[in-house]
Amino acid sequence: MTYVGRFAPSPTGPLHFGSLLAALASYLDARAHGGRWLLRIEDLDPPREQPGASNSFPPTLEAFGLYWDDELSLQSERTDLYQDALNRLLKQGDAYPCGCSRKEIQQRTGGIVYDRYCHLYPGTKDEGPAAIRVHCPGQPVRFLDLIQGEQSFDLQQSSGDFVVLRKDGLFAYQLAVVVDDYLQGITHIVRGSDLLPETPKQIHLQDQLEFPTPRYAHIPVAANADGQKLSKQTFAKALDTERPVPQLFAALEFLNQQPDPALSDASVEELLKWAVTNWKMDQVTPRLQQLWRD
Numbered sequence: 001m002t003y004v005g006r007f008a009p010s011p012t013g014p015l016h017f018g019s020l021l022a023a024l025a026s027y028l029d030a031r032a033h034g035g036r037w038l039l040r041i042e043d044l045d046p047p048r049e050q051p052g053a054s055n056s057f058p059p060t061l062e063a064f065g066l067y068w069d070d071e072l073s074l075q076s077e078r079t080d081l082y083q084d085a086l087n088r089l090l091k092q093g094d095a096y097p098c099g100c101s102r103k104e105i106q107q108r109t110g111g112i113v114y115d116r117y118c119h120l121y122p123g124t125k126d127e128g129p130a131a132i133r134v135h136c137p138g139q140p141v142r143f144l145d146l147i148q149g150e151q152s153f154d155l156q157q158s159s160g161d162f163v164v165l166r167k168d169g170l171f172a173y174q175l176a177v178v179v180d181d182y183l184q185g186i187t188h189i190v191r192g193s194d195l196l197p198e199t200p201k202q203i204h205l206q207d208q209l210e211f212p213t214p215r216y217a218h219i220p221v222a223a224n225a226d227g228q229k230l231s232k233q234t235f236a237k238a239l240d241t242e243r244p245v246p247q248l249f250a251a252l253e254f255l256n257q258q259p260d261p262a263l264s265d266a267s268v269e270e271l272l273k274w275a276v277t278n279w280k281m282d283q284v285t286p287r288l289q290q291l292w293r294d
C-alpha cells in the first residue's frame with residue numbers, strides 16, 4: 001500500500017501551535033513511511049472563516065519546511081463531489097430531510113441526541129429549509145486508533161442520526177471529509193484528538209458509501225492549565241514564521257520524540273530531517289490532552 005497522508009486545516013484563523021502539532025505529526029508519519037502528504041483547506045463554512053486565513057496557510061507551512069505534494073485542494077471547489085455522495089445516501093435510503101431546530105430537539109428530548117422525529121413523521125415539518133441527516137448505526141462503531149488504542153462509540157447515545165447537509169445549505173464537515181479522504185486516496189489520518197469523537201461518524205459514512213476506512217491516529221491536543229484546548233476561542237497565538245525552529249523543537253518535544261538539545265540550533269531542514277529519520281509514533285503519549293505552556 002502506498003501511504004498517503006494529509007493536513008486539512010479549516011481557515012477559521014491563523015495556524016497556531018495546535019495546528020503545527022497536527023501538521024507536523026501527519027507530515028512526519030507520511031515521510032517516515034516514504035509516503036505522500038497532501039494539503040487540503042477545509043473552507044466549506046464561510047460564516048466561520050477569517051478573511052486571509054486560507055492564504056496564510058501555504059506560506060506558513062513553507063516557513064516551517066512542511067512542503068506538501070500535488071496542488072493544494074480547496075473544499076469550496078469540490079462541492080459537486082459532496083452533492084453526488086449526498087444523492088447516493090438519499091437514494092440508498094440512508095439519509096432523510098429534517099426540519100427540526102436545535103431548540104425543538106432540546107425541548108422534546110432535554111438534550112442534543114436526535115430523536116428521529118422527521119424519520120418517524122416524514123413530511124410533518126416541511127415548512128422552511130431542511131437539513132439532511134444520516135441514520136446512525138444500531139451497533140457501536142469500533143476501531144483501533146494507532147495512538148489512543150481500541151475505541152468504541154455508540155452514536156445512538158452520543159449524537160443520534162447526524163447532519164450531513166446543514167439547514168443553511170452548507171455541506172457538513174463529516175460528509176466532505178469522508179468524500180475527500182476517499183477520492184484523494186488517503187490511507188492514514190493523523191490529527192488532533194478533538195476529532196476522535198467524529199471518527200465513528202466518518203467510519204459509518206465510509207461504510208454507507210462503500211469507501212475503505214483509512215488508519216486513524218489521534219495525537220493529544222495542547223491544552224492550557226485549565227484544560228482548555230489551544231484554539232482561536234482560547235486566543236492561541238499565530239505561529240511565528242520568523243522563528244520556526246524553536247516552535248518545531250517544542251512540537252517535537254510535545255510529541256515525545258525527544259530531540260537532542262543540540263538540535264535547537266539546527267536549521268529547519270536539519271531538524272525535520274532528524275525528525276523524519278527518528279519518528280516514532282509509539283512514543284506519542286496516548287492521552288487526549290497534554291499541558292502546553294507558551
Ligand code: GLU
Nearest residue numbers: 008009010042177191195
Ligand atoms: N478541518 C478540520 C479542523 O481544522 C480537521 C479535519 C480533519 O483533520 O479531519 O479541525
